[in-house]
Amino acid sequence: MNILKDKVAKLSFVALLITLTAAMFYTPTASAHGEKSQAAFMRMRTIHWFDLNWSKEEVAVNDTMTISGKFFVFSGWPETVDKPEISFLNIGIPGPVFIRAGSWIGGQLVPRSVSLELGETYEFKVLLKARRPGDWHVHTMLNVKGGGPIIGPGKWVTVTGSMGSFVNPITTLTGETLDLETYNLSNTYFWHALWYGLGLLWVAYWARKPLFIPRSIAVEAGKGDSLITPLDKKVTLGFAVGTILIVAVSMSSTNEKYPITVPLQAGLLRGIKSLELPAPTVAVKIEDATYRVPGRAMQMTMTITNNGDSPVRLGEFNTAGVRFMDAAVAQDETGYPDDLLAEEGLTSSDNSPIAPGQSKTIQVTASDAAWEVYRLADLIYDPDSRFAGLLFFFDAAGNRQMVTIDAPLIPTFI
Amino acid sequence: MSASQSAVRSRAEAVKVSRTFDWLILFTLFFVVLGGYHIHYMLTGGDWDFWTDWKDRRLWVTVAPIVSITFPAAVQACLWWRYRLPFGAVVCILGLLLGEWINRYLNFWGWTYFPVNFCFPSNLFPGAIVLDAVLLLTGSMTVTAVLGGMAYGLLFYPGNWPIIAPLHVPVEYNGMVMTLADLQGYHYVRTGTPEYIRMVEKGTLRTFGKDVAPVSAFFSAFVSILIYFLWHFFGQWFASTKFVEAA
Ligand SMILES: [Cu+2]
Numbered sequence: 001m002n003i004l005k006d007k008v009a010k011l012s013f014v015a016l017l018i019t020l021t022a023a024m025f026y027t028p029t030a031s032a033h034g035e036k037s038q039a040a041f042m043r044m045r046t047i048h049w050f051d052l053n054w055s056k057e058e059v060a061v062n063d064t065m066t067i068s069g070k071f072f073v074f075s076g077w078p079e080t081v082d083k084p085e086i087s088f089l090n091i092g093i094p095g096p097v098f099i100r101a102g103s104w105i106g107g108q109l110v111p112r113s114v115s116l117e118l119g120e121t122y123e124f125k126v127l128l129k130a131r132r133p134g135d136w137h138v139h140t141m142l143n144v145k146g147g148g149p150i151i152g153p154g155k156w157v158t159v160t161g162s163m164g165s166f167v168n169p170i171t172t173l174t175g176e177t178l179d180l181e182t183y184n185l186s187n188t189y190f191w192h193a194l195w196y197g198l199g200l201l202w203v204a205y206w207a208r209k210p211l212f213i214p215r216s217i218a219v220e221a222g223k224g225d226s227l228i229t230p231l232d233k234k235v236t237l238g239f240a241v242g243t244i245l246i247v248a249v250s251m252s253s254t255n256e257k258y259p260i261t262v263p264l265q266a267g268l269l270r271g272i273k274s275l276e277l278p279a280p281t282v283a284v285k286i287e288d289a290t291y292r293v294p295g296r297a298m299q300m301t302m303t304i305t306n307n308g309d310s311p312v313r314l315g316e317f318n319t320a321g322v323r324f325m326d327a328a329v330a331q332d333e334t335g336y337p338d339d340l341l342a343e344e345g346l347t348s349s350d351n352s353p354i355a356p357g358q359s360k361t362i363q364v365t366a367s368d369a370a371w372e373v374y375r376l377a378d379l380i381y382d383p384d385s386r387f388a389g390l391l392f393f394f395d396a397a398g399n400r401q402m403v404t405i406d407a408p409l410i411p412t413f414i
Numbered sequence: 415m416s417a418s419q420s421a422v423r424s425r426a427e428a429v430k431v432s433r434t435f436d437w438l439i440l441f442t443l444f445f446v447v448l449g450g451y452h453i454h455y456m457l458t459g460g461d462w463d464f465w466t467d468w469k470d471r472r473l474w475v476t477v478a479p480i481v482s483i484t485f486p487a488a489v490q491a492c493l494w495w496r497y498r499l500p501f502g503a504v505v506c507i508l509g510l511l512l513g514e515w516i517n518r519y520l521n522f523w524g525w526t527y528f529p530v531n532f533c534f535p536s537n538l539f540p541g542a543i544v545l546d547a548v549l550l551l552t553g554s555m556t557v558t559a560v561l562g563g564m565a566y567g568l569l570f571y572p573g574n575w576p577i578i579a580p581l582h583v584p585v586e587y588n589g590m591v592m593t594l595a596d597l598q599g600y601h602y603v604r605t606g607t608p609e610y611i612r613m614v615e616k617g618t619l620r621t622f623g624k625d626v627a628p629v630s631a632f633f634s635a636f637v638s639i640l641i642y643f644l645w646h647f648f649g650q651w652f653a654s655t656k657f658v659e660a661a
Contacts, residue, residue, distance in 0.1 A: 088608040095526040099601040102588055109588045111600040113610040132527055143608030163527070170597065173584040180598060184580045185531045191577050195539035196511060199504045202543060206501050210429075211436040215497040225553070227498040233551060236500070240547035247540050247572050254576040261582035264470045265596050266615045 038151060040379040041078055043320035045388045045406070048072040049140050049152040050318055053334050059130045061161030064101060067091070067140060068125040070275065071152070075119040076388060076406040082146025084116040086268060091126050092139030092151050097159065098128035099168060106273035113145070113268050120274035121402075130159040131166045153321035155337045174260055191250075202239055277402070281308030282354075282393045286407035287361065289387065291380060293413050297367030298387070302405075304360055310395040311353035317346055317366050319389030320376055324366040326351060329394055342368035353396070380411040443489075448509030451485040452517075455510060461607065463514070463536050464522070466581050467599030469574070470614035471627040476634045478536055479567040480641055482510075486542055486566075487642045490549055490558070491649030500550035502649075503542040511535060531581075532598040540573035541566035555646055563642040567635025571627050 052069035059065045077083060089103050089110050103110050103126045116122065128138070136159065140152030168180040218227055287301040306312055315330030316323055323336060324345035332341055349363040371377045379387055388406040422428045455463065458481035462474045490502030514535035522533040548562035549555075581595040592600070599612070 086610045088610055090605060090608055091603055092605055093603055095605075096528060096602040098603065100603050101601070109590055111587070111590065111592065111596065111609070113608070141605065143610070145608075145610045149605065149608070168601065170585055170594065172594070173586055173591075176583070178594075180531075180594065180601065181529055183531055183594065184577075185529075187580060188531060188534050188577050191537060192511070192515070192534070195537055195573075196508070198543065199508050199539050202504045202546065203501045203508065206499060207436070207440065210432060211499065212439050212497055213432045213435055215499065219496060219498055224498045228550065228553075236547045236550045240544050240551075243540050243543045243547075244569075247569055250576045251572040254579045258579045258583060260584065261579055262584045262591065262593055263582070264467060264614050265590075265592050266470075266612065268610075 038149075039382070040320065040376045041382045041384075041386070042081065042147075042150060043374075044376065044379065045074050045076060045078050045386065046081060046144070046147070047084075047142050047150050047152065048074060048318065048388075048390050048404075049321055050390060050402075052140065052153060052336065054138065054155045054157065056157065057155075057335070058158045058160060061130050061133060061159060061163060061166050064127055064129045065157065066125055066127050067138065068123075069140065070121055070123050071140075071142070072121045072390065072402075072404070073116050073118050074388060074406075075404065076386075077118050078384075082144060083118065084142070084144045084147070086113050086145040087116055088113045088143040089124060089126070090141040090143050090149065091128065092141040092149075092154060093128075093136055097132040097134065097136050098130055098138075100126065101129045102127035106275070108269065108272055110269060110272070112266065114272045115268060115270050116272065117274065121277055122272065122274050129168075130161070132163045133159045133161055135159075153337060153340050194246075198239075198243070205235060280393075280401045280403050282306055282312055282401050282403055284391060284403050284405055286405055288410070289407050290410045290412050291371075291377060291387075293377065293380075293411055295367060296369060296371045296377070297365050298371070298409070300364045300366075300405075300407075302362060302364060304354055304362065304393075306354045306356055306358055308395075308401075309356050310397070310399070311355050312393040312395050312401065313351055313353050314346070314348060314362075314364065314391060315394045315400075316392040317364070317389055318392065319366075319387065320374065322368070322370045322374060322376065324368060330392065339373065340370065342366070342370060345370075379409060385409055385411075444505060444509050447485060447489060447506050448513045451506055451510045452513035454484065455482055455514075459536075461612075464518075464533055465599060465604075465607070466532050466534075466578065466595040467593075468612060468614055469536070469578050469595065471571075472615055472630050473613050474536075475571045475627055475630040476637075478538075479541065479570045479634045480637045482538055483541075483545075483563065483566050483638045483641050484645045485510075486545060487559075487645035488649030488652065490546070491555070491646045492653035494549055495650060496653055500546045502549075503545040504539070507538045507542040510538065528602055528604075529598070532602055534577070536570075537574050537577060538570070540569040544569060555643075559639050559642040559646065563639035564635045566642075567638040568631050570634070571631050 049069060049071050052067070054065065054067050056065040073084060089105055091100060105114060105122050105124045136157055137154040138157045139154035142150045144150060166181060169177055170180050171177045215227055218224060283305040285303045287303060289298065289300040291298045313329045314326065316325045322340050322342065323332065324342045325332065326346040326348065327344045329351065331343065345366055345368040347365045350360070354360050379385065385408060386406065387409040388404070391403045391405055393401045393403065422431055459478050462468045462477055468474060486503035486506045489506050493499040493502040518530065518533050518535060522528045523530050544565040545558065545562040548565070549558040552558060582593045585592050585594060585597055587597060
């Protein structure tokens with residue numbers, strides 16, 4: 001008998017361990033550090049984030065900060081990724097360390113999914129309210145249905161204070177002000193505890209009497225029906241009627257307490273306004289582009305034609321959030337993340353101003369460790385080996401023009 | 415010790431052993447069901463059960479009873495036909511909800527910091543209690559499937575309404591109407607759950623106007639009946655003992 005007992009006890013213990021592990025395995029995704037593992041072509045040829053600004057580097061719990069900027073929905077969107085017809089402006093943070101107090105595209109609040117057009121530039125803003133202290137990498141992010149998350153540049157932000165002091169006051173349309181952080185919590189615990197208690201009572205009623213072996217013997221002997229007494233039936237009827245009564249009464253008292261409720265709000269938001277950008281007066285043609293693996297540098301030969309009325313110079317090449325700049329023409333003044341900024345990463349064979357009407361072929365080199373660190377060089381292993389990015393030209397008055405480039409890339413290994 | 419020798423020496427000892435056995439089996443049953451049922455429910459009901467902004471009048475109401483009547487039907491079949499015990503459904507829900515609460519409290523809240531008022535599980539008890547009661551009172555699988563399955567589907571929404579109604583109070587937020595539940599989903603950032611994967615308020619029931627919840631509940635109740643039959647047979651098959659003749 002003891003052997004049997006031991007065996008059952010052991011089995012029970014194993015079952016307990018397995019089930020506890022199973023019950024605990026699921027945690028919603030909290031990590032936001034997928035930026036480097038995302039295929040290079042996804043980052044280079046889908047959404048181009050630019051003019052980004054993180055309003056603060058340190059923020060106290062309950063204080064807010066914004067991340068604002070623009071994104072260009074690339075015209076040469078890869079065929080392997082679904083078009084952003086259903087997309088959601090997200091924010092790449094490890095779980096709700098901030099709450100998203102607001103997010104806008106083109107001035108429209110976007111709590112739901114939106115439809116975006118290829119070739120358009122959109123202005124966006126995300127308002128975050130700090131909730132949990134720590135150092136967090138805060139990324140811009142756009143989820144595209146059928147394409148997955150497209151993660152943009154990230155910057156470290158420090159949240160100070162304590163999460164215990166976080167509050168989230170909301171005023172409803174019925175005029176009540178509540179703290180969404182803890183609202184309805186005791187009500188939830190109350191009903192769950194009540195019903196769990198009733199469930200336990202039901203099992204306890206049957207577990208008072210011998211359960212398995214004697215009942216099994218009786219059933220095998222064909223006397224199963226004698227196991228149910230008239231009292232059992234009465235108690236059961238009581239449980240059934242009681243359950244229905246509690247449901248009915250609690251439902252009607254809830255309706256009295258909350259006479260005004262609306263269904264969950266859902267549905268795609270269309271007609272998001274894009275930025276009206278004047279057509280660029282600079283035309284760029286990529287003659288060839290090579291990536292030198294040992295030098296971590298990309299070299300492009302391009303013909304630039306200035307159809308405008310003031311001389312322009314090339315100041316920046318932006319791809320996948322990495323900014324290669326020519327310090328002589330343009331500098332970053334927004335505190336852009338260091339690891340994504342190559343302040344002197346852009347050199348030209350001739351960067352003298354291109355006069356109106358003039359056309360010039362120059363060699364441009366974009367070099368920085370970021371090619372390797374951000375695994376952009378992996379581009380050379382893509383099936384169609386193309387690269388893409390934004391070029392920014394500046395005139396003497398500081399006016400900026402944006403030109404998109406999209407061309408094949410050839411690696412050189414020596 | 416020969417094989418024919420009894421392990422117990424007196425009736426009193428037999429009763430005691432039998433009782434110990436009861437508790438061991440009940441304990442094991444509880445945790446095995448907890449594990450299997452919890453995984454099944456997470457894979458099939460998943461996000462509808464995780465988040466308040468998925469708990470709508472159409473799909474949650476339809477999906478949750480259909481996918482959750484499975485284990486209760488099977489365990490009922492085993493416990494009733496072999497032992498005439500009518501707590502199969504409730505034991506399942508006790509296990510499932512314990513597992514869910516551990517998961518939501520430790521992982522969703524403790525590890526990832528989603529507030530519990532946003533990620534609590536659905537209440538499945540009213541339907542389960544009635545399901546067990548019908549089985550005991552009628553002793554018939556068919557009646558339990560039809561009446562019990564129906565009740566299981568129909569009691570789900572009203573059984574959860576006292577918990578979720580407060581979250582369906584409307585808010586005007588930066589010029590848009592949202593429920594508090596929508597706002598929870600918007601505020602508490604889920605990087606892995608973009609808004610468009612949310613399957614709520616979709617379907618062809620719009621012609622029923624305001625009263626979609628009862629229609630969804632009836633549909634769910636009807637499918638629950640079918641699923642009950644299916645899983646009841648699974649349970650019976652699983653609980654049957656087959657002796658193989660020695661060659
Ligand atoms: Cu990061």
